[in-house]
Amino acid sequence: MRALPAVTGHDEFDALVVRTDYDDDQAWQDVAAALLEPWGDNKQYEAHVHFINDPAWAGATVDEVLTAVSAAEDLSVVFLADRTTMQAETHALLAVTTLTREECEDDEDYEQLTEFGREFRTVAAGAHEVYANLSIGNLGFEEYAAWAHDDPEGIYRSF
Numbered sequence: 001m002r003a004l005p006a007v008t009g010h011d012e013f014d015a016l017v018v019r020t021d022y023d024d025d026q027a028w029q030d031v032a033a034a035l036l037e038p039w040g041d042n043k044q045y046e047a048h049v050h051f052i053n054d055p056a057w058a059g060a061t062v063d064e065v066l067t068a069v070s071a072a073e074d075l076s077v078v079f080l081a082d083r084t085t086m087q088a089e090t091h092a093l094l095a096v097t098t099l100t101r102e103e104c105e106d107d108e109d110y111e112q113l114t115e116f117g118r119e120f121r122t123v124a125a126g127a128h129e130v131y132a133n134l135s136i137g138n139l140g141f142e143e144y145a146a147w148a149h150d151d152p153e154g155i156y157r158s159f
Contacts, residue, residue: 004068005056012074014050015131017093019081020060027086028053034091034124039158047128062096062119069098076134077141079127092121092155095130097141113142120148126158 010016017035019028036047057065062080069078080094096119104110122130122144133139148156 001061001064001067004060004064005054007052007069007072010050010072010075011048012135014048015077015079015127016050016052016069016072016075017079017081017127018052018057018060018065018069019054020057020065021081021083021086022055022058023083024086027091028081031081031085031091031093031124035127037124039125039128045128045132062094066096066098074135077130079122079131084121090123090153090155092123093127095120095122095127095141095144095156097145099141113140114145115142116145116149120145120156121154122148122156123158126156129158130156 007016015035032051035049037043039045039047065078065080069075075098078096078098080096082094085091085093097114099110099113099118101107101110104113130144134141144156148154151157
């Protein structure tokens with residue numbers, strides 16, 4: 001596993017989005033623009049996003065990204081703009097939980113919290129909802145993963 005650059009300048013209130021695919025700059029611009037749109041029922045919330053847009057992250061795997069962001073405190077989810085994100089019409093990001101087995105009471109607790117996996121796809125507006133609700137402990141990653149699991153395309157589409 002390769003070492004990736006340290007994540008610097010990330011504010012705890014900013015969703016962390018890591019670009020790992022560099023084949024289509026227009027697709028990336030579309031993804032970034034969608035993430036910067038106000039969100040919520042009436043678009044009443046301002047978007048807060050910290051982008052990692054550095055070719056050193058090109059092709060990074062989920063595990064490599066998780067290792068690189070592991071020092072970031074209070075980060076419960078990271079979003080990847082990977083090849084699938086760039087190629088899909090929805091530009092759905094890959095949401096990945098930072099939860100580790102060591103943070104859980106036991107194996108049963110970890111299995112319950114990752115019942116639908118440690119990752120799922122979400123649209124840009126959904127990324128903000130996921131990040132905000134996980135940050136305040138309103139909902140858990142497993143709930144969003146379950147909603148994505150129930151979607152015909154496996155994507156969390158927001159409330």
